[in-house]
Amino acid sequence: xxxxxxxxxxxQWPEETWRKIVGRARAGRSLKPAAWPNGARCAVAISFxxxxxxxxxxxxxxxxxxxxxxxxxxxxxxPRILKLLARESIxxxxxxxxxxxxxxxxxxxxxxxxxxxxxxHSWIHEVNTALPRExxxxxxxxSRDTLAKISGQEPVGxxxxxxxxxxxxxxxxREMNLLYDSSLMADDDPYELLDQGEPTGIVxxxxxWIRDDAVYFNMLRFSGLRPYTPPSAVEExxxxxxxxxxxxxxxxxxxxxPHITGHRSRLPLLERLIAHMKAKGGCWFxxxxxxxxxxxx
Ligand SMILES: [Zn+2]
Numbered sequence: 001x002x003x004x005x006x007x008x009x010x011x012q013w014p015e016e017t018w019r020k021i022v023g024r025a026r027a028g029r030s031l032k033p034a035a036w037p038n039g040a041r042c043a044v045a046i047s048f049x050x051x052x053x054x055x056x057x058x059x060x061x062x063x064x065x066x067x068x069x070x071x072x073x074x075x076x077x078x079p080r081i082l083k084l085l086a087r088e089s090i091x092x093x094x095x096x097x098x099x100x101x102x103x104x105x106x107x108x109x110x111x112x113x114x115x116x117x118x119x120x121h122s123w124i125h126e127v128n129t130a131l132p133r134e135x136x137x138x139x140x141x142x143s144r145d146t147l148a149k150i151s152g153q154e155p156v157g158x159x160x161x162x163x164x165x166x167x168x169x170x171x172x173x174r175e176m177n178l179l180y181d182s183s184l185m186a187d188d189d190p191y192e193l194l195d196q197g198e199p200t201g202i203v204x205x206x207x208x209w210i211r212d213d214a215v216y217f218n219m220l221r222f223s224g225l226r227p228y229t230p231p232s233a234v235e236e237x238x239x240x241x242x243x244x245x246x247x248x249x250x251x252x253x254x255x256x257x258p259h260i261t262g263h264r265s266r267l268p269l270l271e272r273l274i275a276h277m278k279a280k281g282g283c284w285f286x287x288x289x290x291x292x293x294x295x296x297x
Contacts, residue, residue, distance in 0.1 A: 020196070025170045027186035028194040031203055031295040032250060041282030042246045043291050045205060045253040046092040047182070048081065049121055049159065050074075050107075052100040052259060058125040058161075070259050074104045077262020082114060084267065088274050093288040095121035095159040095182075098143040105150045112151040117287035119182075120144050122161035133168040140172050156289050159183055159255075163207060170195055173202060180205055180292035182253070189250040190295040203292040205253055211241050212255045217266065231269040238273055246280060251291065 010018075036043050053070035056063060085092055094111050096118060101108045112118055122128075123139040131139075140158070148154050156179040160169060165183040170193060173181055180203040181193065193202045209215050216229035216237075238254060245252035261267060277283045286294075 023194070023196045024167055025165065025184060026194045026197075027184075027204070028192040028199055030187065030189060030191050032189035032191075033295055033297075036249070036284045037286075037294060038284070039282075040284035042242075042249055043251040043284045043286060043294075044090075044242070044277060045251060045286065045288050045291050046085075046090060047095060047119075047159070047207075047253070047255050047288060048092060048261075049095045049161075049255060049257050050078070050100055050104075050111075051097060051121070051125055051161075051257055053103060054097040054100050054122075054125040057099065058127070073257065073259030073262060074100075074107055077258035077267075078104075078107055078111075080262055080267055081258055082110065084271060084274075085116070086114060088278075090274065090285045091115055091117070091287050091290070093117040093119050093157070095119040096147060097122045097125045097161065098146040099124045101147055101150050108147070108150045109152070112153045117157070117289050118147050118151040118153050118155055119288065120147060120155045120158040120178075125161040127162065128160055128164045128166040128169060131166065133171075136166060136168055137172050137175075141176065144176065156180070157182060157205075157292065159207070170200070170202075174200055179203060179289060179296065182207055182288055188245065188248070190292065201296070203296050205251070205288050205292055207253055207255050211238060211253060213261045213266075214257055217260050231266050234266075235269040235272060238269075239276055242273065242277060243280075246282070252277075253288075 052073045053067050055070060056066040094116055096108060120143050123143050126139060128136050144155050158173060158178055158181050160183040163183040182205040184204050185206050185208050187206050191204050193200045193204050216227055216234045219226045219228055242252045
């Protein structure tokens with residue numbers, strides 16, 4: 001049932017209904033720039049959603065085992081990831097649920113101190129589309145303030161948890177005057193978000209499940225969802241996505257999670273991917289905020 005027309009089935013909707021639904025947060029003009037900084041061939045936006053313990057917390061799941069899996073992200077994965085990025089001199093964007101940041105404030109300060117970006121990623125990984133508008137707004141504002149206080153860095157971008165951008169999210173992002181969102185998927189390259197046809201000035205840096213580690217590696221114990229794809233296969237997909245971005249002089253945006261990719265068998269795939277990108281050459285490795293600012297110029 002639609003929020004627009006609760007009494008009608010989609011096949012009964014008048015034209016204005018489906019036009020209004022698709023008009024929310026719609027892709028406007030492409031913001032793929034004519035050139036990247038210093039004549040780079042493509043932009044590489046590496047990001048980590050540092051969810052840590054918030055996934056079971058969000059699910060009202062007090063299982064110490066599942067919370068320990070999230071804790072692994074902070075305890076083992078983050079030091080490995082920060083070491084790799086420092087060795088390769090690559091800046092990245094880290095999106096934190098505010099609760100994960102409150103649980104690991106020293107980590108957040110270390111990430112910011114290394115020159116990486118801190119971005120908004122919900123309060124406790126809540127599902128925005130299940131929230132009343134006012135609750136989503138209040139949690140998003142509180143998350144921004146919490147991250148700013150801990151990191152000393154004012155967040156300018158948001159990635160909704162699970163990319164769960166609700167029918168109210170764009171209004172909240174506009175009210176907060178954020179530079180960009182990274183949750184919607186209408187393009188490979190940056191674009192401007194339209195609000196019912198009206199240009200908003202907000203940059204969308206589109207992610208995709210294809211370029212997300214979770215879909216290949218996550219496992220649900222009591223469901224059929226047990227992919228555990230070999231890292232070599234994931235590397236093949238990510239590499240092909242990067243090669244396509246390089247060919248088209250576009251953006252390659254990758255989303256990973258410390259507790260998923262930070263394992264001994266998996267982080268080397270990122271290392272090999274970075275080696276491939278550097279060997280190919282002409283990559284502008286930048287934070288999401290840097291890329292959004294360049295595209296908006
Ligand atoms: Zn997340």
